[in-house]
Amino acid sequence: MQLNLPEQREALIQDGFLIVRGMISPDELESFRASSDAIIEAAPRAGRIVITDWVQQSSADVLEYLFDERTFGFTRDLLDAPDAAPLGMWILCSANTGWHRDIHPFDMAPLDGLQEDIRMNGPCYLQWNIALYDDAFLHVVPGSHLRRNSREESKIERSMGLVALPGYMKVDLKAGDGVLYINNILHAASDSESAKRRTLHLGYSGFGGRGFAHFYPTMSMCTDFLDRISTEFAELCHQFDSLHERRREDVTRVLRAILDRDTTAFAAAFERIHPSQHCRMVTAIVLSKAAYLMRKYKGSDEKTYMNGPVMKKLTASFSADELEELWGRFAVLDSKLQADEDIYEPLFQSGPTRYFFYEMPESFGMDDFVQSW
Ligand SMILES: O=C(O)CCC(=O)C(=O)O
Ligand SMILES: [Fe+2]
Structure with missing residues (x-):
């Protein structure tokens, strides 16, 4: 059953994640795979590659996809903010991380406050994994974005890998599917050694919404790559930059x-x-x-x-x-x-x-x- 936008928003806020099937057409998938390979080949070997550092005109379709209605427009609507802009865009080539929340007390508010802010004002930052090949590496503990660690969770460490936590689940993405998540959810990714991983990983920040809690004094959008994408998308990036x-x-x-x-x-x-x-x-x-x-x-x-x-x-x-x-x-x-x-x-x-x-x-x-x- 296809959920409408308010239902999708409610599911996202309640569960901490939302799986969206079939975000990329089969034709596009072929082309995005080739483009992401080209971007990765141009870059030094790493587990994740910053798309904007290595994109060329011939591989720009995969980047431009991150600015279209299915990705950017949809996320802005779910953020329920007048404007939004990307905050980072990578291709994940491998996976392997134990359980964690993307929360760092040295430059963020305490978790109770961040969670209350999500309840009262809605999320002001959302993150995607969009799979170009089947990707069942990411795991989440549904609902953990709105609560503290449980007693069991407090006994484990990220270094212990993908320990089976009560209530955890695999996010099973087929090629072309995406998962949108609130990144203070407990999440982990299993080892992808044996498979080809090309998963678009990106975040969008809301602008002009009710709250502000995810401001990083360190992150923005670089604009060095704009001569390598079409004028239409370059103009959009200028708008993001001005936000x-x-x-x-x-x-x-x-x-x-x-x-x-x-x-x-x-x-x-x-x-x-x-x-x-x-x-x-x-x-x-x-x-x-x-x-x-x-x-x-x-x-x-x-x-x-x-x-x-x-x-x-x-x-x-x-x-x-x-x-x-x-x-x-x-x-x-x-x-x-x-x-x-x-x-x-x-x-x-x-x-x-x-x-x-x-x-x-x-x-x-x-x-x-x-x-x-
Ligand atoms: O590899 C993944 O899917 C998870 C990545 C992750 O945890 C992160 O970027 O914070
Ligand atoms: Fe993470």
Whole structure:
């Protein structure tokens, strides 16, 4: 039975994933396979290849597919946001990872807050695996995106591989099928050694929606590849790029208002990035992470993905002294996010840290945050 859009959205939010069959026609499949082979041959050998780094005009159809209504348009509708833009586009050539959530406490809010934000505001980032060959490697624990680890889950480690967890299931994709998922779901991928894997792996971020929790001060869209795709799609990519750019400007405005202790400007700027009245603290926490990273990487040449072009642009609007002062504005909030000593919870993308994996600040709301400046 074919679900309509609201039903698909409900299934996605309830289960944490949604399988969509037959997203690619047989003719296209042949062509996308050839294109993905060409992209992979051009790149150094790796388990996943960044499509935009290696695409050529002759292989661009597979990239352009990621901007069409079946992928981009459909995801934007499910995000329930006026706009959306890709946040990363890869071809997965192999699989093998133990159970984990794509959550890292050092630059994201605690899981309880992220989950409440999904319940109240809907997801603001969604991820796809779209199979060009049959792919039954990915496994998920349905519903785990909206709860903490169970006692059984807390006993295992990602390094233990695909342990049989209660309620887990295989995502069985035939060539041309896709799975859309909320990536804080517990997921794992079995070893694909014996099979050819060519699975499109990508994420889309919503813009102009109710919330904002998945902002990474490190990720955007590169535009270096635009001369290798058609003008029509290049124009679309420029629009994606300007969404990211506008978001960066909005974030800069919020941070500047915090630095200036300008509560009126803060309220107006915050409203633009997170219009919903629900879960505003989640966004305040994500901004604290941005402020931390900006202070850390200002003027630094350190070669890490965090210190990329987006970080350079973000930090360019503030002097080092300002970033020092800005970080001070977040001091009280940051202290509320930490335990007195290192804590650890498995299946997150983090080792031991003082930052809480689950708990949001207690009895500390947006007014308290503003007061704390
Ligand atoms: O190989 C897969 O399908 C899973 C990849 C994954 O877990 C990830 O990119 O976070
Ligand atoms: Fe993952």
